Amino acid sequence: MSGLLIAVAPALPLHTAGKYVAGAYIVFLALVLIYVGIMASRLSRTERELIDLRRDVEAQRAARDPDREREPVA
Amino acid sequence: MRTAITVLRKDLLLELRGLETLPAMILFAIVTFVIFHFGLNRDTIDGQLAGGVLTVTLLFAAMLGINRLFVAEREQGGFDAFLLAPVDRSALLVAKATALFLFLVVLEVIAVPAFGLLLLGPSLGHALPGLVAVLALGDVALAVIGTLVSAIAVQTRARDLIGPIIGLPLLLPALIGMARGAGPLLVAHGSSAPPGKWVAILALYDVVFALLSYAVFDFLLED
């Protein structure tokens, strides 16, 4: 029954088919780009955490030994 | 093996004395048949529709039993006691799954004739042997997956929710098998033997998931 349906009902003609194909590939591209965007925000958060870490470590070292000259945390 | 039998006896005795879960399951099934009568607006159903209605009703009644399977263990420290005892942990799986299977059998002994009385058009007589086979295989699937899912769910916060949402997709192949296996039987002058294809799928499902559950159950019990 469904097999007959496929034979009888043709797929869309070329000029409207293009939109669907484009839509499918755009969905794929959008998913990849959304993921890249999410990873970008994660990366900047990790960067911020590292900056905070560095600042806190330096603060701790300064607090512990205010007199001694030290190399800053590189 | 002896452990499994002991735990099984305990559960059966508890149910016999308390009689909570099983009557609820049976009542639920019968009420569901009534709902179907009104929902479908039909006096009788047969064929695949009957197969589907019967399967769905048994499934949801089973869910009631599944939700309650490990609650006593969780609340009264049965898990800890079991872990301390020098026994094979998978015995708990075997015991609980067997208990659930027996509950389902009792449920069906009452619900299937009720179904024949309330909703089914053709008589059950010729369909019974094939139906028993299909339902038995389906019950094994429900029992195994139900026990597994219940053991997972009982340790989570959203206990009553997690069980069904994990269990239902997992059970789908078995449910398809039950419904499609029963459908051709529930027809007037239908065959007595269920379609071999579905019996095979049910059997395959049962074997695979019984083995798999047996293999992973230990990990669920660790503390």
Next chain:
Amino acid sequence: MTTYGRGLRGLSLAAAATITAALALTFFYAPLDANQGFIQKIFYIHVPLAITALCGFVFGGVLGAMYLRTGERKWDIRSYVAIHMALIFGVGTLLTGTIWAKASWGHWWVWSDPTLTSFLIVMLLFATYQPLRFSIEDPERQSRYASVFAVVAGAFVPLNFIAVRAAQAYVHPRVLTLTGGNLPGSMRLTFLVALVGVALLYVTLWKYEMAAKSARMQVRALRRALLGEDSVAPLKRSAAPS
């Protein structure tokens, strides 16, 4: 200590190159299908996404089994990421599949299509993975239960396809059979390149995610080591293992 970033650049370049090649082949080389016409081009993105998603779920199950065997945290994180990625690829499969269904048969969803139905069931199952994790507070138990789930669900994938396929008439174009398929050579080449490209994309994104998680964990561990236990804010409750 595994570093996931190593080789990531080469891998992502390979994935990008392969996918670009696949797109070029799809639109400039592969012939027009006799029955479906231009619509059939969706096949080259839809099927690789589907196969990769399903393999990803099974992969997640294998990684979960490794956690159960060894008890090492890293396997659980790998399993989580594998399933997470496979879910995303699965969403892509369902979306491209419905677009294809609409274009070919006029409906956004067709029940008579066994492959799409099986896929929906698998996705429904794995959609419960994160709620499950989220509802278990103890981290070790969470990892253990998630791994059990991953193993059982991974085994479920092939069984589900067998059952649904047996249940329904074949509406979905059966281009991939056990005998290697009835695709003409040029289509088969395009398909294989697309498959390899999407698979590489999956591995790349998996590694990428693992690298990000690993980096974050290292930062927290470093903070804990340098500044003491209290300076690290506990992670807000989340489904992901940390």
